[in-house]
Amino acid sequence: MEQQIARYFELKQLLKQAEEEVDRLKAELLAAYEAPGTYVNDEYKLMISVQERRDYDDNRLYNALPDKDVWRLLSxxxxxxITGLVKLSILNExxxxxxxxxxxxxxxxxxKK
Known part of the structure; x- marks a missing residue:
């Protein structure tokens, strides 16, 4: 059992190091290729896209709701x-x-190509 514990700890450390290196490489790639698009070299194809995420403010959202009972659905x-309630037409964009x-x-x- 000691070997499994030691191996687990070792793998967790390796995973942490790999994640840190991936984050560093991602930052370097984004610095080198700022615009979204597809970049191709001899062996690899790099695709950069931008995803939009909404960060809602609880207070502003609560005040904007026409029916305060809807807040119970959200909490x-x-x-x-919120996306689900918009799709169900309970909320309007x-x-x-x-x-x-x-x-x-x-x-x-x-x-890889």
Missing amino acids: KADTTK HILDGTYEVRHIPQIRIS
Whole structure:
């Protein structure tokens, strides 16, 4: 059992180091290739895209809701729940204007040619 514990600890350390290196490489790639698009070299294809994420403010969202009973469905500003309520037509997009900040998150995908 001691060997499994030691191996588990070792692998967790390696995983942490690998994640740190991936983060560093991602930052370097994003610095070198700032614009979204596809970049191809001899062996690899790099695709950079931007994902929009909304960060809702609880207070602004609560004040914007036409029916305060809807807040019971949310209980806090959960993006997934809000999206679901918009799709069900319980909430309207124009009501949500001004209740969130939009973040642009760059995404990287690399594949072999």
